[in-house]
Amino acid sequence: MRNGVRIERHLCETHAAEHGIAVQPAGKIGELIKQHVSALTQAAQAKGNVCPTCRLTFAEFKQHGLLGCAECYRIFEGQISPLIERAHEGGVKHVGKTPRRVSCEIDESARAKAELAARAERLSRIRVELETAVRAEQYEKAAKLRDELRRLAEGPGRGDV
Amino acid sequence: MTHGPYYEPPRPAAPEPVPEWLKGEGEASDVVLSSRVRLARNLAGVLFAPKSSKRDRQRSLEVCRDRILTCGIADRVAWEELHEAPSLKRALLVERHLISKQLSRGRQGPMGVADDPRGVAYSLPDERLAIMVNEEDHLRIQGIRSGLALVAAWREVDAADDRIEAGVDYAFSPRFGYLTACPTNVGTGVRMSAMLHLPALRLTGDIEKVKRAANDMNLAVRGFYGEGSEAVGDLYQISNQTTFGRTEKSILQALESEILPRVIEYERIARRELLAKRRIPLEDQAWRAWGTLTNARLLTTEEAMQGLSMIRLGLLAGVLPTRDAASDLRIVNLLWLLVQPAHLQKVAGREMDQEQRRVARASLLRQRLFRG
Numbered sequence: 001m002r003n004g005v006r007i008e009r010h011l012c013e014t015h016a017a018e019h020g021i022a023v024q025p026a027g028k029i030g031e032l033i034k035q036h037v038s039a040l041t042q043a044a045q046a047k048g049n050v051c052p053t054c055r056l057t058f059a060e061f062k063q064h065g066l067l068g069c070a071e072c073y074r075i076f077e078g079q080i081s082p083l084i085e086r087a088h089e090g091g092v093k094h095v096g097k098t099p100r101r102v103s104c105e106i107d108e109s110a111r112a113k114a115e116l117a118a119r120a121e122r123l124s125r126i127r128v129e130l131e132t133a134v135r136a137e138q139y140e141k142a143a144k145l146r147d148e149l150r151r152l153a154e155g156p157g158r159g160d161v
Numbered sequence: 162m163t164h165g166p167y168y169e170p171p172r173p174a175a176p177e178p179v180p181e182w183l184k185g186e187g188e189a190s191d192v193v194l195s196s197r198v199r200l201a202r203n204l205a206g207v208l209f210a211p212k213s214s215k216r217d218r219q220r221s222l223e224v225c226r227d228r229i230l231t232c233g234i235a236d237r238v239a240w241e242e243l244h245e246a247p248s249l250k251r252a253l254l255v256e257r258h259l260i261s262k263q264l265s266r267g268r269q270g271p272m273g274v275a276d277d278p279r280g281v282a283y284s285l286p287d288e289r290l291a292i293m294v295n296e297e298d299h300l301r302i303q304g305i306r307s308g309l310a311l312v313a314a315w316r317e318v319d320a321a322d323d324r325i326e327a328g329v330d331y332a333f334s335p336r337f338g339y340l341t342a343c344p345t346n347v348g349t350g351v352r353m354s355a356m357l358h359l360p361a362l363r364l365t366g367d368i369e370k371v372k373r374a375a376n377d378m379n380l381a382v383r384g385f386y387g388e389g390s391e392a393v394g395d396l397y398q399i400s401n402q403t404t405f406g407r408t409e410k411s412i413l414q415a416l417e418s419e420i421l422p423r424v425i426e427y428e429r430i431a432r433r434e435l436l437a438k439r440r441i442p443l444e445d446q447a448w449r450a451w452g453t454l455t456n457a458r459l460l461t462t463e464e465a466m467q468g469l470s471m472i473r474l475g476l477l478a479g480v481l482p483t484r485d486a487a488s489d490l491r492i493v494n495l496l497w498l499l500v501q502p503a504h505l506q507k508v509a510g511r512e513m514d515q516e517q518r519r520v521a522r523a524s525l526l527r528q529r530l531f532r533g
Contacts (some may be wrong), residue, residue: 054208066297068212070205070332070340073347084337084344084405089379091406094338096349099331100323 051075111154123152180257180288180305182356183494185487187308189379191477192425194356194396197258198314199303201341201350205330209342210295211268218295219278224329225294226280232324233458234292235284243267243279249512252503258305259283263295290317292325296349297342300325309425311353311417318389324372338405348405353412356385356423360395360474361431364446368397371424378420379403385466393473394466394497399424436478454526459519465500465526469493472530496529 049058054068058076061067073080085092126149133142182195203209207221222242230240243251243260244267251265260281267277279295293301302312302321332340338348346352362368375382381400384392399421401412435443450471454460460468473493475481483489498504505521506513513521 008455054212056212064211065345066211066342067209067340067344068342068425069208070203073334073337073340080344086346087345088348088403088405088407091348091403093336094334094348095406096338096351096408097319097322098335098338099326099333101326101330 049076049079122148127150165358178286178288179491179495180433180498182258182288182305182306182307183498185490185494187306187310189421189425190490191366192359192420192428193309194358195307196310196313196314196353196355197303197305197307198318198351198353199301200318200339201298201346201352202300202302202339202342203332203442204299204324204488205332209297209300210299211297211342215276215278221299222278222280222294225292225325226282226298228294228314228325228328229282229294232319232328234282234324235290236427237285238282239285241280241283243281244276245480249503249506253507254281255388256498256501256503259288259291260293261296261301262455264293289314290321298346309355309417309421311355312414315351315353315413319409345402346404349407349409350414351404351409351412352400353416354398355416357397357421357424357428358395358470358473359428361435362428363395364435364443365431367427367431371397371427375399375420379398380420393463395470396497423459432474432478436480440480444475444480446471447478448482451475451481451530455530456527457523459516460500460523460526461519462500462522466497466520468526469496469500479509484522492529496526499525500527 050056050074051068052075053071056068056072058079061072061076061080067073067076067080081092126145130142130145130149133139133145182197185194187193187196189339204221204224206218207213210218210221213221226240230238241250241254243264244252246254248278251357254260255265264281265281267279277291277295281293283291289305291303291305293303302318304318304321306314307389334340339350341347341350359368359371362371372382379402381398381402383398383400385394385396385398399416401416403412433448450468454465454468454472457464473490476483476486476489476493499508500519500522505518505525508525509521
């Protein structure tokens with residue numbers, strides 16, 4: 001109704017939408033928009049997921065399990081970190097040997113901190129396991145874990161042997 | 162070993178060079194055949210070998226070769242360009258555990274031939290140190306010793322790594338450590354393993370328990386030729402899978418001081434139990450193997466290795482007579498190598514098809530097992 005006159009319009013879905021009139025299957029359109037947006041995001045992500053140095057895509061890595069170059073570790077860090085953590089018993093940072101040529105660039109205190117953090121994490125994990133073993137009356141396993149705890153609590157574990 | 166009942170065949174002219182890891186020496190050599198440590202390293206500023214062009218791999222090969230051959234990793238070093246080596250030579254190196262099957266095959270070139278630039282350097286005459294170039298990583302540095310000797314193998318590999326690194330830049334990140342083509346090797350890049358002879362655990366069926374326990378501890382159990390190979394001759398390789406977030410020392414200690422001693426003890430107990438409770442079946446197994454290997458006219462590799470395994474167990478358990486156990490064990494160890502296809506052909510000095518190899522294998526065993 002406008003100025004007391006009734007205006008009747010026959011609009012297609014697109015034009016109705018332009019006039020701000022909700023069209024019947026609103027849910028469906030919402031879904032379509034969502035799909036469209038997510039497709040755009042995926043495309044954008046995929047675009048960012050190419051290593052600029054060796055042109056490896058993350059999809060290729062997932063297929064073959066091999067990275068193409070050192071730069072891949074930086075480019076795909078977000079995606080591969082959880083995979084690496086899972087494959088290496090929760091390891092989050094390198095604590096072993098370092099090449100002499102770069103060791104001066106590495107913050108020794110950071111390294112020590114990382115080692116301590118890794119050990120603390122391991123200690124707490126073993127304590128949980130120990131508790132579980134005792135509760136389950138797996139005494140042999142518990143004894144093993146207690147030995148491991150004792151060993152871990154002793155001296156620092158450095159890369160040199 | 163005792164002489165055969167009716168004849169002694171001629172002795173071979175010259176003994177083959179025996180790699181250190183087969184000498185049957187060192188700690189726990191009744192169970193541990195050899196200990197091996199390998200490091201994975203890549204050159205900085207170059208694509209990893211699987212992703213790089215043939216020209217780049219040729220360049221990496223030259224850089225690595227020049228460094229390896231001039232940095233004094235050993236008194237005498239042999240170098241093989243594998244893309245130029247005939248297939249028999251490559252197979253020999255695989256059988257001596259100096260290169261992997263993957264490096265032997267190489268990446269297929271445009272003509273369908275393995276013309277992929279790749280090589281191996283190894284120390285002479287002991288073959289204790291071997292460095293593969295352009296396998297999955299630019300460098301795979303391996304140290305191998307007989308018996309339980311991971312510490313010695315690690316020290317040798319660590320020193321070689323230092324020498325090489327003094328002249329080339331490695332791909333390394335403070336967070337991820339040494340960067341490798343496959344993230345399962347990242348961090349320390351270290352794989353430590355022991356080759357164990359576990360015939361008694363196989364006979365008692367407890368080998369499955371060992372495998373399960375190893376899996377629970379995140380260790381891999383593999384066959385004689387490493388990844389993807391089946392256990393033949395009751396030989397099993399146990400190795401670490403975790404390479405990241407732990408120091409080399411802790412990986413080494415866990416294996417050498419905790420895990421391996423337990424497996425070794427488990428096998429020794431099984432041997433004692435077989436002897437105490439199932440002596441006749443054990444004697445039967447050992448003598449049957451002896452009978453087969455000293456009389457058969459056709460033998461497959463698997464049959465020969467399995468027979469040698471039972472003879473070795475028989476010697477160690479004392480159910481087969483011997484005048485000099487150490488010397489007989491050395492012969493068995495060496496025969497494990499000599500019955501392999503490429504070694505048979507090398508000893509014979511000619512190429513042989515499968516049928517000819519079976520004949521030659523049976524003949525070799527009849528001769529060698531009768532040596533005094």
